[in-house]
Amino acid sequence: MQKNITIVGAGLVGSMLACYLSKRGHKVSVYERRPDMRLAGYVGGRSINLALSHRGWKALKGIGLEEIVSTIAIPMTGRMIHDLDGTTHHVPYGKEGQAIYSVSRGELNRIMVEEADKFKDVDFHFDQRCDSINFNTNEVVFEGVDMQQRTVKADIVFGADGAYSEVRYEMQRTPNFNLSQQHEQYGYKELQIPATADGKHAIEKHALHIWPRGSFMMIALPNLDGSFTVTLFAAFKGENSFEHLNTADEVKAYFNTHFADAVRLMPDLVNDFFDNPTSSLVTVKCYPWKYKSTCLIGDAAHAIVPFYGQGMNAGFEDVKELNEILDATNESWDEALDMFQQQRKPNGDAIADLALHNFVEMRDLSGREDFQLRTKIEKKIAQHYPDKFNTHYSMVTFSDLSYNEAKQRGEKQGKLLDSIMAIEGIETKWDSPEVMQVAADWIAANV
C-alpha cells in the first residue's frame, strides 16, 4: 500500500532513501535544512572527500545510479605513504583491479538529489529546519528561513539528517533512549593541493596519500579537476597540535618540518589554513533507532569517524538492507523497521569501533616498517587461501560480510598475525614455508 513518507535530510542517505522508497511506489517528501545544493553549490571547507567502496556501489546499483556516479569517481588502488624524507611507498588496498573511489561529497550530493528528483512522487523542500516531531501523529514541524512553520503529516518518518540529527535530539527525550555522543581530542582542517599548470594531478592520481606522523597525519584525495583535497588531522592540544598553529610562521614551520614534500605543492597553505575551520570528529551510538513510526538511518543512527572511509558506505548499506527487509516482510512497516534496527545496530557499532581503530593505523602504524610487513604477510595468506582467509581491510571494504562479522573475524586473524610477527627473525623469513605453515595450521583449526 502506498505510504506518505517524510524524510528529514536531503544528504546522501536521505536522497538515496527517497529513490528506493519511490521505486517501491511510495510518496516521498524530503526536507532539508540547507539551501538547494543544485542552485547554491556545495559549501566546502569542512568536508574531506569520500571514499566510495563496494557497499556503496552496490546500494547505488539498486536504483540504477552506479553509472552516473562513476563519472565523478576516481579509483584509488592503494595508499601512498609519504615518509618524512619524502620517500613514498605504494601499498595496494586489495587485489589487482580492486580500488576505493574518491568522490567529492558536494558533487555526489548534487547528483543524488538531481537523480532522486527524477523519481516518481519524490519532492524536495530546502531551507526547512526540523523543529519538532509529534511521534504519536507522525507530524513534523519544519521552520523555513522565512521563520514560517509548517506541519507535515506522514505515515512514516525517517531521520536521515546526519551526525547532529534533529530527529535524534527529539527521539532522545522518548523513554529509554540510549545515546553516546563522543568527540575525539582531534580536529581536522581542509587544505588543498591545486592542479599543475597544465591541469594535471601534482602527485599520483590513483592513490589515497597519507603522511603518517604518529600522533597526527595529513591525507590527500584526488579531485576530477586535477586538485587534491588535503586534510590535516591533529590533536586540539598538546605536542604538534592545532593549539600551536596560530601564526603564518608557525603554520609554515610546522608543515616544512613534517610535510616538506607536500608544502611545495600547496601555494595557498597559509590562507587555506586560516580561512577554513578546524572541525571536530564525533562518534554517535544510540538505540533504539525506531520510535513508533519514526526511524533513524545513516549518520543520524550511527555517526562514525572517517578513518575507515565507511561512513557513507554504511549509510548506503542501511538503505539497501532496509529495502531488502521491506521485501522480506511484505512491507509490514512496523516489523520491518524493527528488524532493520536489530539487524543494523551491531553493524553500526562495529564499523564505529573499526573506524576509531583505523585512525591509529593511518596516522601511526601505516608509517611503521613492522606494520607494513604485517600487512604484506596478511595479504600473502589471503592469496594462498582465497576462500578461507581475507584481509581485514578487504572484508570491510570489498565484501558484503556484515561489519560485525568482519570485525570479529579481523580480531581473530589479528591474533594469528600477532603470533607470526613474534617469530624470531620474521623480517627475513616472512616469505618462508615455516611462516605459511603457522598460517595453514591456524586456518585448519579456525576456519
Add this chain to the structure above:
Amino acid sequence: MQKNITIVGAGLVGSMLACYLSKRGHKVSVYERRPDMRLAGYVGGRSINLALSHRGWKALKGIGLEEIVSTIAIPMTGRMIHDLDGTTHHVPYGKEGQAIYSVSRGELNRIMVEEADKFKDVDFHFDQRCDSINFNTNEVVFEGVDMQQRTVKADIVFGADGAYSEVRYEMQRTPNFNLSQQHEQYGYKELQIPATADGKHAIEKHALHIWPRGSFMMIALPNLDGSFTVTLFAAFKGENSFEHLNTADEVKAYFNTHFADAVRLMPDLVNDFFDNPTSSLVTVKCYPWKYKSTCLIGDAAHAIVPFYGQGMNAGFEDVKELNEILDATNESWDEALDMFQQQRKPNGDAIADLALHNFVEMRDLSGREDFQLRTKIEKKIAQHYPDKFNTHYSMVTFSDLSYNEAKQRGEKQGKLLDSIMAIEGIETKWDSPEVMQVAADWIAANV
C-alpha cells in the same frame, strides 16, 4: 561583586544552590517546571525514598539546614536482609552510631524551597519550563503553563534540572559536548507497607529492608507516619520481570512466591502495582559541564542509579565544593566553574560506576552467605586498623574522601578480600590470626 544568577530547577540541588549563592551575597532566581510543591504537594508514585548520609548532611550544615532536615529523617543503622523463608539478618552499615537517613524526597524538597525562600534575594518561579538558552547572552527563555514566554537574562546560569535536564539538551548542541545516556534493562515500581493500626512501623523502623532475589529485589525505607515506601526493582523483560506481571493474579503469585513475608503487610499491593508507573533507571555522564557562563550541576551533570543512595548526596556535595572553590578563587567565576567541573567530573563518574555495581550487591550478593562473610571480614580489618583501612561502603557513605579515591581504594581492597576469601576453609577460620596476618601484610605493603 553581586551577580544575577539564574538557576534552572528548584529540586534539591537547585534550592540548596540558591541558599549557598544567596549567602555569598548574590541575587538568585530559581525557575522550576513543576508547580510549587509548597502548594500542590509532591506528586509521589515514582520516587523511592532518599538515603541522606554524611556528604549530604555536611552540605546542609553549611547553610544551617541540618537541624530542620533532621526533623524529617529516620536513621537506618543497617540493612535488614529478608531471606526467601522470611528469616531476617541485620547487617550494620558502619560503626556504632553511624547511620544513613531515610527522607521523603517530596518532604525534603518542600523544606528546602521553604528555607531557600527565606534567604535574601532568592526568588522562585514555578510552572516555568526552560525552552531555550542563548549561551552568548546568558538569556534563558522560559515558557509558563499559560504558554507565555519570558526571557531571563543573568550573569551566570546553572542547570540544576535533573537527569533529563533541558539545560543539558541545549548544551548538547554546543561544540565538542560529550554525552552518554544509558538506561538499565531494569525498571522500578513504588509500592507501600502502611503503618499498623496503632500507627507503628510494621517491620524494623531503623533499617533499610532488602529482599535480594538474585536478578531482582524489593526494598523498603521507613516513613515518619509509620509506613514504608517499598520499591520493586526488576528487569523489563525475561524471567521474573515486569513483562509477566499483567494481571492481579500474576502479581499476587509473584509476590507470594518471592516476598511472602512482606505480602501480608501490603494490603493495597495489587492496586498500587497497577496505579503506579514502572519507571526506568538512567545513568548520564557528560562533559564539559560548563559552556561560557552556564554550568550543569547535580543530576543534570551526572545522573546515577539509586543503588548506592548517593544521587542527592553527590549533588549536595557538588554545591558545597563549588562554594569552597568560589572561596578559593576569590569568586573568579570563569576559573571557578572550570575548576569545579575538573574537580567534580572524576567523582561523578566514579559514583555512577559504584552505583551500578551496588545494584548487583543489593539484589544478589547481599543475600549470599559468602558475601556476608566477606563483609564481616572487611569490617573486622577496618576495626583492627581504624587509621589505615576503612570499608568500601564507609568510604563512600561516611567519609569525605572523594568518590574517585573511594572507588580506587575500594578496588584495591577488593583484591585483598578476594585473596582472603580464597583461603581454604575461610568459613571456619575467618576469625583466625592467619587471616588477620594476610591483612596485616597487605596493609604494610599497600597503605
